[in-house]
Amino acid sequence: MSVARGLSLQNGDPIALASIPDIPLGPFRGSIISAVADGARIAALFAIPVSANTARLVIVLAHGRTGSLAVATTEVGESYPALTPDCPQAHWFEREIAEQWGIRPEGHPWLKPIRFHRAYRAGRDAWGRGQDEPILPSVTRFFQVEGEEIHEVAVGPVHAGVIEPGHFRFQCHGERVLHLEVSLGYQHRGVERALVGGPTRRTIPYMETLAGDTTIGHATAYCQAAEALSGCSISARAVALRGVALELERLANHTGDLGALSGDVGYLPTASYCGRLRGDVLNMTALICGSRFGRGLVRPGGVAFDLEPERVADLRERLDRTLTDVAGAVGLLWESPSVMARFEETGPVSREVAEALGLVGVAARASGLERDVRFDFPSGIFRWAQIPVSTWQTGDVFARAWVRWLEIQRSAEFIREQLQALPDGPLRTPLGQPVPNQMVVSLVEGWRGEICHVALTDESGRLEHYKVVDPSFHNWMGLAMALRDQEISDFPLCNKSFNLSYCGHDL
Amino acid sequence: MLKELIARVRQGYRTIPYPTSRPVLPDRFRGRPELDPAACRQDCRACAAACPTGAVRFDGDRPTFDMGRCLFCADCASGCPPGALRFTRDHRLAAWAREDLVVRQPQPERAGPPDDGRLRLYRRALKLRQVSAGGCNACEADVNVLSTIAFDLGRFAIQVVASPRHADGVLVTGPVTENMKLALEKTYLAVPPPRLVIAVGACAISGGPYVDHPEAHNGAAGIVPVDLFIPGCPPHPLTILDGLLRLKASKE
Numbered sequence: 001m002s003v004a005r006g007l008s009l010q011n012g013d014p015i016a017l018a019s020i021p022d023i024p025l026g027p028f029r030g031s032i033i034s035a036v037a038d039g040a041r042i043a044a045l046f047a048i049p050v051s052a053n054t055a056r057l058v059i060v061l062a063h064g065r066t067g068s069l070a071v072a073t074t075e076v077g078e079s080y081p082a083l084t085p086d087c088p089q090a091h092w093f094e095r096e097i098a099e100q101w102g103i104r105p106e107g108h109p110w111l112k113p114i115r116f117h118r119a120y121r122a123g124r125d126a127w128g129r130g131q132d133e134p135i136l137p138s139v140t141r142f143f144q145v146e147g148e149e150i151h152e153v154a155v156g157p158v159h160a161g162v163i164e165p166g167h168f169r170f171q172c173h174g175e176r177v178l179h180l181e182v183s184l185g186y187q188h189r190g191v192e193r194a195l196v197g198g199p200t201r202r203t204i205p206y207m208e209t210l211a212g213d214t215t216i217g218h219a220t221a222y223c224q225a226a227e228a229l230s231g232c233s234i235s236a237r238a239v240a241l242r243g244v245a246l247e248l249e250r251l252a253n254h255t256g257d258l259g260a261l262s263g264d265v266g267y268l269p270t271a272s273y274c275g276r277l278r279g280d281v282l283n284m285t286a287l288i289c290g291s292r293f294g295r296g297l298v299r300p301g302g303v304a305f306d307l308e309p310e311r312v313a314d315l316r317e318r319l320d321r322t323l324t325d326v327a328g329a330v331g332l333l334w335e336s337p338s339v340m341a342r343f344e345e346t347g348p349v350s351r352e353v354a355e356a357l358g359l360v361g362v363a364a365r366a367s368g369l370e371r372d373v374r375f376d377f378p379s380g381i382f383r384w385a386q387i388p389v390s391t392w393q394t395g396d397v398f399a400r401a402w403v404r405w406l407e408i409q410r411s412a413e414f415i416r417e418q419l420q421a422l423p424d425g426p427l428r429t430p431l432g433q434p435v436p437n438q439m440v441v442s443l444v445e446g447w448r449g450e451i452c453h454v455a456l457t458d459e460s461g462r463l464e465h466y467k468v469v470d471p472s473f474h475n476w477m478g479l480a481m482a483l484r485d486q487e488i489s490d491f492p493l494c495n496k497s498f499n500l501s502y503c504g505h506d507l
Numbered sequence: 508m509l510k511e512l513i514a515r516v517r518q519g520y521r522t523i524p525y526p527t528s529r530p531v532l533p534d535r536f537r538g539r540p541e542l543d544p545a546a547c548r549q550d551c552r553a554c555a556a557a558c559p560t561g562a563v564r565f566d567g568d569r570p571t572f573d574m575g576r577c578l579f580c581a582d583c584a585s586g587c588p589p590g591a592l593r594f595t596r597d598h599r600l601a602a603w604a605r606e607d608l609v610v611r612q613p614q615p616e617r618a619g620p621p622d623d624g625r626l627r628l629y630r631r632a633l634k635l636r637q638v639s640a641g642g643c644n645a646c647e648a649d650v651n652v653l654s655t656i657a658f659d660l661g662r663f664a665i666q667v668v669a670s671p672r673h674a675d676g677v678l679v680t681g682p683v684t685e686n687m688k689l690a691l692e693k694t695y696l697a698v699p700p701p702r703l704v705i706a707v708g709a710c711a712i713s714g715g716p717y718v719d720h721p722e723a724h725n726g727a728a729g730i731v732p733v734d735l736f737i738p739g740c741p742p743h744p745l746t747i748l749d750g751l752l753r754l755k756a757s758k759e
Contacts, residue, residue: 158638158690160670162647165690186641187639187681202560210643212645290533295740331514335510502644
């Protein structure tokens with residue numbers, strides 16, 4: 001059975017593990033390659049150990065056009081023929097599989113660790129490193145360009161600003177960047193491994209800190225999964241409040257990003273206004289739940305805080321005031337030739353490259369791809385309230401800024417609509433026991449893009465395996481491609497235009 | 508140019524008057540916890556059972572509350588049937604000594620600032636290098652926001668600088684992952700002595716949700732000597748600012 005025609009499911013639908021087609025490796029590979037060539041996208045590809053020497057590869061393909069997901073598995077031993085040469089989207093996933101479980105994807109063109117930790121199966125290592133051999137981040141070979149006038153620039157892990165750590169290696173000819181290699185793993189905290197056997201009291205804090213600026217996004221993805229696994233249906237009021245919180249998170253981060261982009265081209269008015277305005281949006285989230293990042297708000301079965309009529313009125317008033325100021329601050333960008341000259345044609349990613357790499361979120365939409373979980377795989381409030389997908393065609397820094405501005409307006413409109421008529425219902429619905437031997441794929445359009453959580457339960461209903469794919473996991477390679485043939489001094493600007501998560505990637 | 512001037516007038520003056528006037532924090536903000544052991548039910552301990560990080564513990568019959576481990580989720584307070592534990596809106600949480608983050612009744616006298624003469628050096632200007640060592644970007648974001656016009660850290664002559672060579676100390680966030688341990692040590696050593704270390708957030712103080720993970724080190728104190736602890740998950744920007752101002756005024 002081919003994956004494309006295999007088990008088809010919807011975002012947030014639980015399925016019995018026994019119903020997932022387990023197919024031989026050959027057809028498994030072939031059908032992934034043909035499905036991706038046909039427009040499907042790899043949402044997740046990971047391994048689950050079966051025995052000391054065998055593991056099961058799990059593929060989740062996203063068919064944006066039909067709004068359905070396809071799932072299949074295959075059994076592999078110590079190695080298997082890599083997908084990456086035929087399907088570049090698999091590149092990072094296969095490196096992750098090799099690092100986590102010591103399974104070698106043979107023929108992978110650039111098989112290196114992505115997080116620099118020991119394999120989860122004792123004694124296994126895809127690179128044959130001994131148990132006593134230290135594993136140090138970024139201590140590995142890097143892509144090198146050779147030539148008399150070629151030079152290499154290495155930056156990080158500690159950067160000049162207040163940002164998370166990562167290492168960037170540039171191959172340059174003069175000022176021109178021929179190639180950028182991104183080396184991460186510094187933030188690896190072992191979240192996925194700690195989730196196994198749960199849920200525990202720490203599960204929600206893990207979700208809320210997977211990527212702290214995406215607290216609502218990741219917590220919602222987890223809660224959707226937990227609710228699906230225990231057959232719990234939450235109230236209309238709870239889904240509306242989650243939607244409001246998710247869009248506030250998008251508003252805050254997009255506003256902050258536009259300010260930071262402005263700062264990176266030395267245009268200080270918008271930089272300083274948006275820095276303050278981002279805080280005003282965070283304070284709206286704090287008005288709802290006491291925390292600027294939405295900590296404590298999204299909980300399995302619903303939400304922990306309600307919006308009384310006075311709070312709704314306060315929120316609406318603040319939203320209107322803030323949006324007026326954001327419009328004024330952001331409008332300056334498009335009217336300033338000095339800004340536009342730096343935004344336009346800098347860091348372009350073509351539609352073809354975006355598609356081949358499987359980019360998601362703002363980065364994908366800025367390259368002309370109509371790709372948005374809220375539209376393609378709607379769950380929660382987005383089943384009833386549609387937000388138009390915002391796209392632009394040029395794929396450059398300008399496009400990534402402009403798409404953010406379009407999304408700010410549309411998110412604000414959505415929040416206004418929701419606040420006008422919040423549905424009734426209990427804040428929280430008690431969760432039953434999770435059903436054993438099930439799997440669920442939960443997708444949420446976080447502010448960076450598609451958040452994918454895959455949860456599997458064991459025979460007692462506990463989490464047997466939990467896979468997190470932060471949008472950054474798909475998009476770091478997009479940043480590397482955006483830098484090709486650019487001035488190295490444009491790196492901060494390009495990096496900010498993607499604004500990817502380090503800890504969301506490193507887990 | 509005219510458009511910029513009009514925008515400037517419309518945006519107005521936005522720097523908050525902190526610390527000259529008391530800030531208004533949202534009514535649901537969770538700040539310094541308060542204990543009323545007299546209201547505690549015998550052998551109840553629901554608060555300790557509800558805590559995800561072991562921040563609430565019992566010293567005999569008396570509850571103690573470790574702000575250094577706390578994520579301020581308030582699961583303890585909602586699990587406390589008699590209301591013996593509640594979160595106030597007091598944002599001032601920083602402490603000079605790790606044990607002073609533990610709230611107990613009665614509260615022992617808290618340690619003062621280090622008396623080795625270092626704080627005298629920072630009265631006129633304080634420069635800090637930030638190191639994220641497994642931080643989730645929430646603590647980082649709320650440190651960063653201090654440099655925006657709303658808080659305007661510069662008016663206190665405090666600045667986050669690009670190089671440890673230009674810094675008086677390091678401000679650490681995150682539980683200190685194994686993969687960031689060496690980078691943190693090197694950054695610390697690159698600061699010219701005498702050095703200062705500030706741990707911001709539950710992760711940097713105790714490991715936070717990542718306490719006892721083999722991939723992390725339960726905070727900064729096991730790697731570098733911490734002088735000031737600023738708890739929270741993440742701490743409110745004003746909590747961080749209040750902590751930093753203690754370094755300048757060398758107040759308790």
